[in-house]
Every structure is written in structure tokens, then in C-alpha cells.
Amino acid sequence: MTAKKKEAAKTHHAKVITLANQKGGVGKTTSAINIAASLAVLEFKTLLIDADPQANATSGVGFDPKSIKTSVYECLVGEVKARDIILETETPNLFLLPSHLDLVGAEIELINQPNREKIFKGITDELRSDYDYIIIDCSPSLGLITVNALTAADSVLVPVQCEYFALEGLGKLLNTIKIVQSRLNPALEIEGIVLTMFDPRLRLANQVVEEIRRHFQDIVFETIIHRNTRLGEAPSFGKPAIVYDAESKGSINYMNLVREILQRNDATNIPNRLKEFNLVAEDENTTPEA
Secondary structure: HHHHHHHHHHOOOEEEEEEEOOOOOOOHHHHHHHHHHHHHHOOEEEEEEEEEEOHHHHHHOOOHHHHOOOOOOHOOOOOOHHHHHHHOOOOOOHHHHEHHHHHHHHHHHHHHOHHHHHHHHHHHHHHHHHHOOOEEEOOOOOOOHHHHHHOOOEEEEEEEEOOOOOOOHHHHHHHHHHHHHHHHOOOOEEEEEEEEOOOOOOHHHHHHHHEEEEHOOOEEEEEEOOOOOOHHHHHHHHHOHHHOOOOOOHHHHHHHHHHHHHHHHHOOOOOOHHHOOOOOOOOOOOOOOO
């Protein structure tokens, strides 16, 4: 473990991971919810920040966005302190800083603020001592809120769908990450690329996996998230997949992904609870199951 990581561990300093991809429909919110929930189930105190005006992460962990009176929007415009409006979810150790449609207006309101790209960083820095992990779900755009979320993060995790246009726009995202690294957050690292919505029966999906692995090599996670009925159903019940059906392929995929994230972060205290889960190696020749 590096001196920096030892110091972070000693001072209980949360790692902040932002999930970003300006392409919609790649499983970004699904990944944010299920990575956060899997960490929580493994007894890491985890905060999920919903930075998307669609508020799907908020509804996906059991809250009706219409009933949210104060959200991340009010934090960004300085009306409330984040710590005062964080919600406790039904999943032990999982907390939510919710979103609301009002967030659409935040980019316009922040445009003339000094250090407008670093407002989110101020929010997360205040919360780091309270959590082990902070996971930020962004909207499918490269606007000011996403740049804020990247500036606030220690690392960025990029979900990529296993389909024909997978690489389209990825270059633009990586370029944005480089700009953030050079101008706003030199410590920002790429946590990795996770391949999502994989259907092993499709030749094209397998070709996309090969192409992305060839292109990006070590930064691509070994774990692939399969297309999965339970993953699709869980948000409509306001539950992460691991709570909705812990034995589904989707739940196991995300638990495997979290194990990889912990290993990449030199987490020497990977919990024994991992042994409770049936983490089987994926057989890519099997058909997707529920």
C-alpha cells in the first residue's frame, strides 16, 4: 500500500468514484446503484450521489423524486449543507444524496460562479470523513455538472455497452478526462472501463468485448455485466439488484466487479462477507439468465 493510501486509510478518507459516459443507455445508473449497494452489503459505509436530473438513482434505491424537497441541486447553489439532507436507504450502510429535476437549471445558475467547476468538490470534501466510498452517478452529458463530478473524484469508472457504437464518443469522454486532469484535478485516475449489457449469444457482443480489450487492455475490468432480467426489474421496485435478488446473475456480476475494484485499490481488508456470495466465474457460452 502506498504512503498516500495508508494515510487515507488512517484518516478514514472516502474514495470518490464518478461514473461517467455522455452516451445514454449504457447501464451507468444501474452500475452506480449496484456498485454502491454491493459495497454497502460488504459493510463499507457508502454514499450514492445522484447528479443526474432524471433522478433514476434516487428512484432506484427507493425514493420518489417528486417527493424530494431538497436535493443535490440546493447543495450546489449553496442553499443547504449536503450532510443535512442525506437519506438513509433500506440497504444497511447505503446512503443517498438525492437528485431532482431542478438540477437541470443548476448549470445555468453556476455559470457565473467563481471556481464553478469545483463546487461539487467542496461538497464531497466535507463528506469524505463520513464514508468509506462515495459513488457519483452523472447525467449522460459532458456538461458543467459532469465536469464538477470529475473534478471532485479520485477516479472515474466508465460503463460501455457491448454494442456496435460502443467506441463512439469514448474518445471524447477520455479527452474530457484529460482536460480535467490537466486543468482541474491532476490526481484524477481512470478506475476502469466496465463492459455492460453483454449477451453471449450475439457474435457482435463478443467482437465488441475483444475490440475494447485490445484497444484499452488493462484498464478494462475482467468482470462483464450480462444482460439480465433481474437487473432490469429491480429499479421498478426501488431496490438494488443485490437486495431484490442476491442470487441473480446481475447481482453476482456486480459483486465480482466490486471485488475487482477493491483489489485494484489495494484493499487489504476485503471482507469475509464475499465468501457468503456464490461468486462463480462467468461462462460466456451460457445464455443470460434471470
